[in-house]
Amino acid sequence: MAKDKEVTGSTAFLPSVRSIVLKGGSLVGVVALSIAFASFTPHFMTLSNWLNILRQVSVVMILASAQTMVIIAGGIDLSVGSLLALGGCLAAVAMSYWGWSFVLGSLLGIAIATLAGLGNGVIIAKGKIPDFIATLGMLGALRGVSLLITGGLPVPSHFTATKLAGYLPQVLVFLGSGDLWVIPVPAAIGVGVVIITWFILSRTTFGRSLYAVGGNREAARASGIDVDRVKVIVYGLAGLYCGAGGLVLVGRMNSANALMAEGIELQTIAAVVIGGTNLSGGRGSVFGTLVGAILMGVLSNGLNLLNVQPFWQRVVNGLLIIIVVLFDQWRRRLGE
Amino acid sequence: MVGGQEPLLVLQDICKEFPGVKALDGVSLEIFPGEIHAVLGENGAGKSTLMKILSGILRKDRGEIILEGKRVDFRTPRDAISAGIALVQQELSLVPYLSVAENIFLGRWQRKGLGIDWRLLKKEAEELLRRFNLKIDPQALVEELSVAEQQIVEIIKAIAKPQVRVFLLDEPTSALGEKEIARLFELLFEIKKEGKAIIFISHKINEALVLSDRITVLRDGRKVITAPCRDLTERDVVFHMTGKTWERQREAESVVQKERVTPILVLQNFSVDNFVRDVNLEVARGEILVIFGLVGSGRTTLAEGLFGLRRHTGKLFLEGKEIELSSPLEAVHSGIGYIPEDRRHGLIYEMPVFSNITLAVLSDVSRKGILKLEEEFRLAGKFVQDLRIKTPNIFREVLFLSGGNQQKVLLARWLARNPRVLVMDEPTRGIDVGAKFEIRELTKSLALTGLGIIYITSEAPEALEFSSRIAVMRNGKIVAIFDDPSRITKSDLIAAASGALEREVVWNGQR
Known part of the structure; x- marks a missing residue:
């Protein structure tokens, strides 16, 4: 039935531009924006500025990778920011007040975030509560727990009754703001997480199950996939990613506080959507998300360099999401 | 009924291409008032594409659609419906938590002051259902109906729009048992009597032969034949659909050995x-x-x-x-x-x-x-x-x-x-x-x-x-x-x- 694709366009050139735009998606947006910014300011197209962009989006990259997996499985995790704060704060408290080592403190932070993530999964799978509601609840609850842990103060701080055992370990600071040769460590971690996520999604049975569950829950169940288990694991995994993201962020700021990364869940969802992942599940890729995160990073960096008011930046950032999704819809219609 | 009459709907040289596939390749067709016309073909022959173009879901690449002597071009299903062509969806498009009457007049409820004239709504629905001899309670919720009844309500919903003169049915019997199919056929004959036309897609050849006046067979996006049903046998149709001759055989009874022991x-x-x-x-x-x-x-x-x-x-x-x-x-x-x-x-x-x-x-x-x-x-x-x-x-x-x-x-x-x-x-x-x-x-x-x-x-x-x-x-x-x-x-x-x-x-x- 399907014949070989024939070129039907009027000229050979036009279809090729069209197909680049069609296939490239958000990557075309990144390139176009970069060209635009580069022509307005000489400071944009420099190595140090690009490394800066990568450093800035690294935490979003890590969390958005988790979000990609969750969304592909047909869920959504609104609690990523709170999970990050919980893991980061607890690790920081352990290291600076309880005198734990970097390794133990980090493990504790990641473990608690993972546990809370698993909690999300259990509530959703066993409690049969919509993902949106369960994680919305956790978004608030876990912020509260972080506030309780830190007493609402930055960690480490001299204003607490507990005696400070020490400042944050240098390794942690290196994770968040160090450089390997010229590459910022957090950016390397972010890209590493993206690659690991890619591997999980495309090369493991678990990743395949994520697509199956998100694409057609009933069909996945009828094929012998334990849908509940997949859900619990993916939320747990998201918790683990958030814990890691928390360490990077705390390292970058050399301080933890319970309200850090507030609103980041929306940025991660935006990155996922801009990256072409289907919000209703079953379709998507983490490299798309990477491009989405970078697109947002490039935009805010460029606007900063151009001295655009931060208020306007919010407007532009918001509109970007809508434009990208409009574009994506148009692209899909043409592709059909 | 066919012949001597002006056609209600004329399709001329309809073409539609998808990336890599010519879904329709120069299909022409005439539909007369009071005609039931079956469109047959294997999957991928272009039947659904044709229906989608006629109902405004897809746009044609080339060709003309002429409805009652006037050229029409549908951009949306709404255009098609207001011009007089309605598609009865195979995937049911009813609102389950509304009543039959509300569904029939969905989006066209008669106002009375600030609210809806419920009495009129119910009365009109009752009349319609009676006209077609249907025993469905207009106040029942659609979710309480059987699939067959829902399908009938779906058709009534299309009939209720007075301007609609051409009905498109996509596999109308696929979800129905034999009894319900008989009921559906009666309904279709009633519509035919009113001088309206029905175009339907089916996989069931015998059904098409019983029900329709004429049959069109599509293969690989092209029209193979349009002919009155009385001139065709089941074998002819299969031949036109597949391009191969087919011997209807009773398959060997004991293909499978009966090891009832285990x-x-x-x-x-x-x-x-x-x-x-x-x-x-x-x-x-x-x-x-x-x-x-x-x-x-x-x-x-x-x-x-x-x-x-x-x-x-x-x-x-x-x-x-x-x-x-x-x-x-x-x-x-x-x-x-x-x-x-x-x-x-x-x-x-x-x-x-x-x-x-x-x-x-x-x-x-x-x-x-x-x-x-x-x-x-x-x-x-x-x-x-x-x-x-x-x-x-x-x-x-x-x-x-x-x-x-x-x-x-x-x-x-x-x-x-x-x-x-x-x-x-x-x-x-x-x-x-x-x-x-x-x-x-x-x-x-x-x-x-x-x-x-x-x-x-x-x-x-x-x-x-x-x-x-x-x-x-x-x-x-x-x-x-x-x-x-x-x-x-x-x-x-x-x-x-x-x-x-x-x-x-x-x-x-x-x-």
Whole structure:
């Protein structure tokens, strides 16, 4: 039935531009924006500025990778920011007040975030509560727990009754703001997480199950996939990613506080959507998300360099999401 | 009725191309007032595309649509409806929580002050239903109606728009049992009497021959023939559809040897959901047990119970061992495969062919959770070849395959698992003749390899054609078991399924 694709366009050139735009998606947006910014300011197209962009989006990259997996499985995790704060704060408290080592403190932070993530999964799978509601609840609850842990103060701080055992370990600071040769460590971690996520999604049975569950829950169940288990694991995994993201962020700021990364869940969802992942599940890729995160990073960096008011930046950032999704819809219609 | 009249609708040289496929290639057609016109063709022949263009869902690339002498161009379904062409959706488009009357006049409710004139709404709906002799309560909620009744409401909804003179029906009978089909036919004849035209797509050739005045056959996007029904036989139509001659044959009765000695699956007092009650059945190795029943007889409920999708009581023995099935997971692991009635419940459309095939055997194509893609591709490729699944490659999304090929993908998924029992619920519904034939052939060869097959169907000829035994269901019970299908006729089956035989009967006394 399907014949070989024939070129039907009027000229050979036009279809090729069209197909680049069609296939490239958000990557075309990144390139176009970069060209635009580069022509307005000489400071944009420099190595140090690009490394800066990568450093800035690294935490979003890590969390958005988790979000990609969750969304592909047909869920959504609104609690990523709170999970990050919980893991980061607890690790920081352990290291600076309880005198734990970097390794133990980090493990504790990641473990608690993972546990809370698993909690999300259990509530959703066993409690049969919509993902949106369960994680919305956790978004608030876990912020509260972080506030309780830190007493609402930055960690480490001299204003607490507990005696400070020490400042944050240098390794942690290196994770968040160090450089390997010229590459910022957090950016390397972010890209590493993206690659690991890619591997999980495309090369493991678990990743395949994520697509199956998100694409057609009933069909996945009828094929012998334990849908509940997949859900619990993916939320747990998201918790683990958030814990890691928390360490990077705390390292970058050399301080933890319970309200850090507030609103980041929306940025991660935006990155996922801009990256072409289907919000209703079953379709998507983490490299798309990477491009989405970078697109947002490039935009805010460029606007900063151009001295655009931060208020306007919010407007532009918001509109970007809508434009990208409009574009994506148009692209899909043409592709059909 | 045809001839001497002005055509109501004229299509001239309609073309539509999708990337890589010419879906319609210069199709011309005339439809007359008071005509029922069937459009036949295998899947992928372009029938649905034609309907979508006529109803404004898709836009044509080239060609003319002339409605009552005027050129029209539809951008949206709304344009088509206001011009007088309405598509009766195959996928039901009713609002389940609204009443029949509200649904019929959806979006066109008569105002009365600030509210809706409920009395008028109800009265008009009642009149419409009476006009077509339908016993449906206009105040009933749509979700309480049977699928067949919903389909009828769907048609009434289109009729209720006075400007609509051409009705497009896409597989109107695919979800209906025989009785309901008869009712639908009556309704269509009423519409015809009013001088309106009906164009319908069907896979059932005999149905098209009975119902329509003229038939158009499409093949690969081109029109092969338009002819009055009286000039055509079933064989002619199949010839035009496939381009091949086809001998209707009664397939050999004893393809499958009856090793009744070793039942592979035994059901004892098996009840599901308080609806299917006390089913006692056995399926032998290499046997095709057909479960025949009309819509609503409980066939699907039974199948879902057998696959752990519904709660059930009673005993189930697989190869002599009693098994518990509280979830599909356990069913899959104990060696039961299931092809659901609706392909959409089994396939993951956005996934490519290969991963749909390997979905139930992921642990076989992986080590420690890491996929061995080469092996996966090889396995999928083998099934694509063996089952002759028509797809450009194994990476194509299942979405783009025709119904018959989708069904084969689903079959391949279970074959990959080497199940011991396969439950197939209406596997040939809504797919074209060629694919139907292939699916049946495959089923037979599967049985020969020693599988026990439970094959559910509501088409009597299919039940008779290749079953080893037939169990008839009605109202959630097995009402008859025919041990030798070669000795019964279609009417025996229908009689049993529709309740003409009231007592439980076991024929031939062989049990």
